[in-house]
Amino acid sequence: MAPIAARAIFCGQWLFGLGTDSGNDLTTAFTRQVASTRFSPPRIGSKTVRRADLLTHLERMRHATLALVTGSAGYGKTTLLAQWRERCVKAGADVAWLSLSADEADYAAFCATLFMAMQRVGLRAEPELLFEDANPAGIDALVAMLVDGVLDLSKDIYVFIDDYHFVDAPPVHRFMQKLLDQAPGTLHVVIASRVAPPLALSRLRMTNQLAELDSTALPFGMAETRSFVEENLGTGCRSSML
Template identity: 30%
Template sequence: MPKQKLNLNSVYISERLQECLRPISRCAVTTVVAPMGHGKTTAVNWYLDEKKKAEDAVVIRINIYQDNLAIFWKSAQDAFAFVGLDFLRDYNWPDDAASAGLFADDFCRMLIGQKSCYIFIDDYHLLTDSRVVEFLCTLADRMPENVHLIVASRDRFLPGKDEVRMGRKLHQIRAEHLRLNHTELSVYAHRCGTDLSDEQIETLLQSSEGWFSAVYLNLRTFSECGVLPDENSNIYEMFSAAMIDPLPAKQQEFLAVMGLANEFT
């Protein structure tokens, strides 16, 4: 069978997921918690891009790269400065509850206004310092209606008592909201340029469990071989073939070294 060229870079946000994203604009805090490869960042970025087009909203993106509070704070200061909000550079990270409360009050006064403001913290699982989540909870209690905090993580990070206390201020998006169902998988496959049979869709759904990264890797194999991977295929080998093997040897070595754990627990 000849190879079929697919548009694997197609972004698909299902109607069900769009409905799940809408409450973000009504809540002080939204948590997006799911394992790697479920499309957390893609979904949030799509939503924020829509808000920028529709409302000219202010969007502040903060990426976390390692478990270092000082680097996180510097990234936050840079992210705010990037959209013209330099006031964060005048503050050090609050060291205790009293200074955190005072800073939260100042922070919210600076952002209150008519224009919507979305603060997106991505890859929160990399930052394990409990002081950060404590401060975010303090911030949530004071957040003006036009400011919305979105935090994406591979692991649940909010203590149960804080989830209960926040009540309607908190919106939670989980893995089940991000996974594709049978109909959505069929639509996504069609957008990528192929019409799989219902039997193939069901097979793909069972093997991938609707996990976006697994679906992508399966469709990539389909584009190259004309058939979906069988039940004996190895997703890690598929990942390496798609993401690592095409790179020059130097880049492969760099990624291998950077991927080594700093420590084991």
């Protein structure tokens, strides 16, 4: 039997069809719709505390290939990413956002949804992409296509990936590693995760291309705690109570 090829189409939904090398389609395995809210950050409420110090750190590292924010649930990772995204937009950068879920735990789903997010900010990719098995050749081909697409864009692009801890497929980590290793200077990836992803980051760290914020940096400082209390409990709370 001829080898089976997988094809995905990105157009607000993605299709995963099975066919042979002869081009004769056998069947369509499934069609998956992706909610548009997955490509937008949560709204920043008027009482949300601005993480001024952390945003200043990210601003200093705006050039970095990767900004990695790690911490347990409730540490404000998503809120920080949303605030940083807002700043990037105001600075004129192209910004793509992707909120992951358990649905993107495997390689094909992750790559399809990532390309969909980036197409929303102008990434040009073939309307039909060949997804081979998640082997080195297939990963190299997808990374090359993405990098070429980024190089065609006229501005820096920031790709925000929230809840990366949902990823549990080794090929996804290999894809991201290859992407970070080959990323052009105009591509900046921002990842939030409850756990540190299994990525080799020493080269990025040594070349000052990595911004890192972990659970030791994410808790509120005194000024932020005071702001949170005043915004949510009223100004009647005395500072001595903090």
